Amino acid sequence: MTVALQxxxxxxxxxxxWMPAKAADTRRVLVNADTRMECAVMAPVxxxxxxxPRIGLAFTSSTRPNEAARVFADxxxxxxxxxxxxxxxxxxxxYLVADLLWTPLARGARRVQMSHSVAGKYGDTYDRPTQPMxxxxxxxxxxxxRARNYLAARAIETDAARVxxxxxxxRLVNGMLERSAVLxxxxxxxxxSTVLYAPTWxxxxxxxxMGPDIVRILVDAGHQVIVKLHANSWDPSRPLSSxxxxxxxWAGRLxxxxxxxxxxxxxxxxxxxxxxxxxxxxxxxxxxxxxLLLDRPIVRVDMPVLIERTNIAPVYVEMLDRVSWTVRxxxxxxxxxxxxLAEPAxxxxxxxxxxxxxxxxxxxxxxxxxRELYEVLELDxxxxxxxxx
Numbered sequence: 277m278t279v280a281l282q283x284x285x286x287x288x289x290x291x292x293x294w295m296p297a298k299a300a301d302t303r304r305v306l307v308n309a310d311t312r313m314e315c316a317v318m319a320p321v322x323x324x325x326x327x328x329p330r331i332g333l334a335f336t337s338s339t340r341p342n343e344a345a346r347v348f349a350d351x352x353x354x355x356x357x358x359x360x361x362x363x364x365x366x367x368x369x370x371y372l373v374a375d376l377l378w379t380p381l382a383r384g385a386r387r388v389q390m391s392h393s394v395a396g397k398y399g400d401t402y403d404r405p406t407q408p409m410x411x412x413x414x415x416x417x418x419x420x421x422r423a424r425n426y427l428a429a430r431a432i433e434t435d436a437a438r439v440x441x442x443x444x445x446x447r448l449v450n451g452m453l454e455r456s457a458v459l460x461x462x463x464x465x466x467x468x469s470t471v472l473y474a475p476t477w478x479x480x481x482x483x484x485x486m487g488p489d490i491v492r493i494l495v496d497a498g499h500q501v502i503v504k505l506h507a508n509s510w511d512p513s514r515p516l517s518s519x520x521x522x523x524x525x526w527a528g529r530l531x532x533x534x535x536x537x538x539x540x541x542x543x544x545x546x547x548x549x550x551x552x553x554x555x556x557x558x559x560x561x562x563x564x565x566x567x568l569l570l571d572r573p574i575v576r577v578d579m580p581v582l583i584e585r586t587n588i589a590p591v592y593v594e595m596l597d598r599v600s601w602t603v604r605x606x607x608x609x610x611x612x613x614x615x616x617l618a619e620p621a622x623x624x625x626x627x628x629x630x631x632x633x634x635x636x637x638x639x640x641x642x643x644x645x646x647r648e649l650y651e652v653l654e655l656d657x658x659x660x661x662x663x664x665x
Contacts, residue, residue: 301330303653306358306368306385309347310339312544313507314374317392319351319545320443320642321372321649326353330655336363338379350544370653376401378411386652388414390645391422391442393562394634396592397476403589405431413652416645418442419636438648441641444547448569449639453551462539462552464500469617471499472553474546474563477506480582482559483526489606490557490577491533497610501538503530504549506561555616557609560588564596568631569638571624573616575609576600595634599627 305325309315315322325331335357337344344357358366360379368385374392389412396403403422409415409431417423417439426432447453456466464470471494475483482490483505494501509526530540541549546563550556550570558564559577567574576596583593600623601612616622631638650657 301655302332303330303369303655304332304334304367305370305372305653306363306366306379306381307333307335307348308338308360308371308373308377308379309335310337310375310377311507312347312350314392315348315350316545317374317442317444318372318390320446321390321645322351324642324646325649328655328658331653334358334363334366334368336360336379338377370649372649376409386413387411388416388649388652390416391418394418394422394442394565395476395560395562396588397560397586399587399589405429407431412436414438414648416440416648417636418641419634421633438644439636440644440648441636441638442566443642443645444545445566445569445635446639446642448547448550448566453548455551458548458552461548462502464502464539464552468500469498469555470502470553471555471557471613472502472504472549473557474504474549474561475506475509475559475577476561476582476586477508478582478586480579480585482577482579482582483509485579486577486606487526488529488533490609491530491538493606493609494557494613495533495535495537497613499537499613501534502541502549502552503534503538504541504546504563507544554620555613557613560586560593560596564600565630565634568599568627569635571627571631573620573623574600574627575612575616576602577606577609578602578604595630599623599630 307318307322322333326333335344335348335355337347338360340347341359348355348357364380364382367383368381371379371381371385371387374390393402400406404425412432413436415432415436417437418441420439423437423439427434427437459466459470473490473494475481475487491501491503505526527540534540546566550567555573555575556564556567557575557577559579559582564574601616603609603612647657
């Protein structure tokens with residue numbers, strides 16, 4: 277930290293000290309996100325906070341300051357976005373993120389980080405960190421495995437770790453989404469078999485290597501198809517080599533392959549599309565693990581280079597392989613899908629075991645995460661202002 281920044285911080289904090297004390301039950305929360313996907317991960321918690329008149333919410337994108345409105349558009353309400361420079365000079369009581377986005381806040385704030393994935397990609401960063409992650413007041417983990425990995429690496433303070441589960445997936449198990457209703461809203465036929473193709477996003481993913489071929493084969497096999505891309509696959513600011521949209525027109529290429537037999541999903545939250553699908557086709561994505569909560573069949577496209585280049589620990593590959601029918605080419609998909617639809621109960625025991633390991637007590641994650649935030653904010657969780665969990 278430069279001497280000038282230290283001096284500015286000291287002045288701002290002194291001004292805060294001179295200003296009239298804030299109301300004892302009023303809190304300001306800054307939410308930061310890089311993508312719509314990160315917003316979707318935090319959305320259930322944000323909805324709970326927004327119901328409380330004692331809490332004021334502001335939203336920023338430190339990596340995409342001019343795109344904050346788009347990043348948070350799926351919240352479906354009028355939101356207050358602030359430029360990160362302005363946010364850095366403003367007073368907030370809580371800073372909330374779902375990724376490793378550390379924004380300097382001159383006037384200080386309690387900091388909470390939520391996990392956004394369980395797939396184990398980029399292990400040195402997200403699963404087995406080699407660098408310490410100090411300064412967080414809470415790190416909200418989806419499962420005990422990830423928390424143990426962080427603690428074993430001495431990457432975090434022990435008293436900051438909390439295992440709460442994954443709030444985004446609560447509605448996969450609590451009945452808030454229903455297959456026929458979702459398919460009707462998407463303009464698809466609930467009476468037809470529906471396949472969801474949801475690949476991960478890097479340049480080594482099945483999308484990059486064979487995505488349009490996969491979609492054409494699924495359509496030719498007689499299925500109605502939903503394609504759900506990772507948020508980074510749409511991002512034109514990422515270089516083509518990273519596996520993002522780059523100069524590739526995924527919408528044009530995939531919609532051409534789909535024809536009238538499916539849709540290219542536009543929502544950032546995969547949960548409705550997961551509920552709509554009778555079977556999931558993926559390579560190695562967090563969505564593959566989330567789908568286990570519905571106890572439905574998975575077809576896994578084996579991509580060895582993806583596993584190697586994204587530094588996925590073998591245990592995650594083994595778990596996803598154990599619960600899936602695995603294919604090694606697009607041409608193998610029709611037979612695997614036929615078997616998966618004919619034997620949906622196969623792998624059920626393995627699906628249950630892996631789901632229990634990967635998601636802590638699904639259905640109650642939002643409630644646990646919100647309680648942690650209220651504790652950090654030093655607010656009582658009033659029944660009339662709480663989210664109806």
